[in-house]
Amino acid sequence: MKPESPALLRHYIGGEFVASAATFDNIAPVDGRLLSRVSEADRATVESAVAAARRALSGPWGKMSVQQRSAMLHKIADGIEARFDEFVAAEVADTGRPVHQARSLDIARAITNFRTFADLAACANSDAFEMPTADGAGALNYTVRKPLGVVGIISPWNLPLLLLTWKVAPALACGNAVIAKPSEESPTSATLLAEVICQAGVPAGVFNLVHGRGADSAGQFLTQSAGIDALTFTGESRTGSTIMKAVADGVKEVSFELGGKNAAVVFADADFDAAVAGVMRSSFTNSGQVCLCSERVYVHRSIYDKFVTAIKQKVQALRIGFPEEADVDMGPLISHGHRDKVLSYYRLAVEEGATVVAGGGVPVFGDARDEGAYVQPTVWTGLPDNARCNTEEIFGPVCHIAPFDDEEEIIARVNDSKYGLACALWTTNLSRAHRVARRIHVGLVWVNTWYLRDLRTPFGGVKLSGLGREGGRYSLDFYSDVANICIKL
Numbered sequence: 001m002k003p004e005s006p007a008l009l010r011h012y013i014g015g016e017f018v019a020s021a022a023t024f025d026n027i028a029p030v031d032g033r034l035l036s037r038v039s040e041a042d043r044a045t046v047e048s049a050v051a052a053a054r055r056a057l058s059g060p061w062g063k064m065s066v067q068q069r070s071a072m073l074h075k076i077a078d079g080i081e082a083r084f085d086e087f088v089a090a091e092v093a094d095t096g097r098p099v100h101q102a103r104s105l106d107i108a109r110a111i112t113n114f115r116t117f118a119d120l121a122a123c124a125n126s127d128a129f130e131m132p133t134a135d136g137a138g139a140l141n142y143t144v145r146k147p148l149g150v151v152g153i154i155s156p157w158n159l160p161l162l163l164l165t166w167k168v169a170p171a172l173a174c175g176n177a178v179i180a181k182p183s184e185e186s187p188t189s190a191t192l193l194a195e196v197i198c199q200a201g202v203p204a205g206v207f208n209l210v211h212g213r214g215a216d217s218a219g220q221f222l223t224q225s226a227g228i229d230a231l232t233f234t235g236e237s238r239t240g241s242t243i244m245k246a247v248a249d250g251v252k253e254v255s256f257e258l259g260g261k262n263a264a265v266v267f268a269d270a271d272f273d274a275a276v277a278g279v280m281r282s283s284f285t286n287s288g289q290v291c292l293c294s295e296r297v298y299v300h301r302s303i304y305d306k307f308v309t310a311i312k313q314k315v316q317a318l319r320i321g322f323p324e325e326a327d328v329d330m331g332p333l334i335s336h337g338h339r340d341k342v343l344s345y346y347r348l349a350v351e352e353g354a355t356v357v358a359g360g361g362v363p364v365f366g367d368a369r370d371e372g373a374y375v376q377p378t379v380w381t382g383l384p385d386n387a388r389c390n391t392e393e394i395f396g397p398v399c400h401i402a403p404f405d406d407e408e409e410i411i412a413r414v415n416d417s418k419y420g421l422a423c424a425l426w427t428t429n430l431s432r433a434h435r436v437a438r439r440i441h442v443g444l445v446w447v448n449t450w451y452l453r454d455l456r457t458p459f460g461g462v463k464l465s466g467l468g469r470e471g472g473r474y475s476l477d478f479y480s481d482v483a484n485i486c487i488k489l
């Protein structure tokens with residue numbers, strides 16, 4: 001029997017699905033099979049999307065009230081809900097993650113992103129400032145929010161729909177028109193989103209989707225377009241720096257969520273079992289492919305040996321498998337290319353003198369998964385803090401565990417990083433939690449938990465981990481131009 005041709009994923013521009021002559025392959029990380037061919041946008045295609053977005057701003061979209069836009073965002077959320085299983089299947093096929101994770105985290109959060117920003121935008125207030133004047137009559141200042149205009153959105157593959165909608169939802173809520181460029185590694189859920197947005201009745205050109213790679217492809221063309229007003233990006237720090245240079249001449253607004261080399265710190269007074277469970281989550285969730293994951297774990301010397309033993313046992317018990325297995329803990333990495341990078345660190349760690357406590361290689365299954373991009377979850381000890389494996393973002397299921405002796409020492413060691421995204425502290429001492437949390441130089445500190453998200457809170461990093469904050473009103477601020485109106489009374 002002739003095999004069915006793989007699907008062709010198309011761009012969505014000006015309300016139409018359009019294909020390009022050039023395509024690239026979308027490969028399943030579970031077993032290396034071809035999932036689809038994906039249209040690759042050239043510069044002209046990207047410019048046509050930018051032009052469609054510009055036109056949309058002066059069409060019906062530009063005249064809608066925030067309440068009408070908010071209702072439209074809820075319709076998009078309804079549309080994702082109605083096709084929930086298709087979205088789950090798309091995310092699972094592109095990334096190989098466990099189905100239970102795609103259901104409870106990725107797709108559920110995409111829906112929440114739309115509903116949250118629909119409600120926040122509809123309830124947003126403006127500021128007013130009364131001021132005295134020499135004549136005694138005074139003046140009144142008040143602020144108004146306007147859309148930024150045309151916003152370029154470039155998103156990564158690690159939480160594809162979650163991170164794309166984290167930007168699309170507030171951008172639309174604030175009245176902008178967008179061009180979204182999802183990662184070439186995970187194009188499918190974004191294409192489904194375009195279908196849902198089309199069916200929800202969002203006017204043509206308000207949401208545009210272009211597929212392609214980064215350098216010398218759709219990503220770079222989007223950043224170089226004179227027609228965009230702002231660019232928001234999640235991905236690697238080096239890419240953020242390249243994008244910043246690309247938009248510098250036009251002095252475009254940017255918002256960057258970049259990499260991390262995050263620490264987890266377990267104090268002697270921590271609830272031991274909760275800390276072990278928490279570090280297992282923070283180091284191995286999504287095969288370590290979350291910018292918030294802890295790759296550096298510091299444990300107080302008095303409980304260090306016991307902690308390493310407990311983590312070793314838990315890591316060796318992790319179930320690596322097919323996404324559909326109900327009890328699977330970990331899927332593959334996103335691609336063979338990314339696996340090569342992670343495995344290069346597995347080798348480097350040994351060269352740098354690490355003790356491999358668990359993992360360190362590639363699992364052998366004896367089935368189709370051997371063609372996939374799996375690695376073993378891995379734990380190291382014995383490296384100095386300045387080893388490359390302790391300073392560079394690996395983005396895999398791996399952590400290094402080191403002992404520490406006192407509070408001042410550990411604050412200094414955690415802060416000694418070119419990154420500054422997130423940190424998890426494990427302690428039952430409330431004073432210590434407050435004292436240490438505010439001295440860690442990162443954008444996000446969790447105490448006795450990890451990756452607990454309230455979407456109203458500011459999200460982002462310092463140093464190489466990013467620029468600006470998104471979340472709640474911080475997103476509304478980024479995706480709006482705030483103008484002040486001063487009236488002399």
Ligand SMILES: NC(=O)C1=CN([C@@H]2O[C@H](COP(=O)(O)OP(=O)(O)OC[C@H]3O[C@@H](n4cnc5c(N)ncnc54)[C@H](O)[C@@H]3O)[C@@H](O)[C@H]2O)C=CC1
Pocket residue numbers: 154155156157158181182183184212213214215216218219220223234235236237239240242243257258259260290291338341393394395
């Ligand atoms: N959230 C995070 O912190 C993430 C970090 N990474 C890290 O980055 C490494 C490389 O993974 P990639 O997928 O290549 O990340 P990346 O940062 O290069 O890609 C993310 C997005 O940026 C686009 N892009 C890449 N180069 C571009 C350019 N010059 N101009 C405009 N857009 C561009 C890509 O097409 C993709 O949509 C990973 O090994 C991982 O360590 C990857 C994904 C997310």
Ligand SMILES: O=C(O)/C=C/C=C(\O)C(=O)O
Pocket residue numbers: 156158159163166234235257289290291292453459
């Ligand atoms: O917003 C979230 O819940 C998750 C954010 C994760 C990233 O930004 C990342 O992994 O890049």
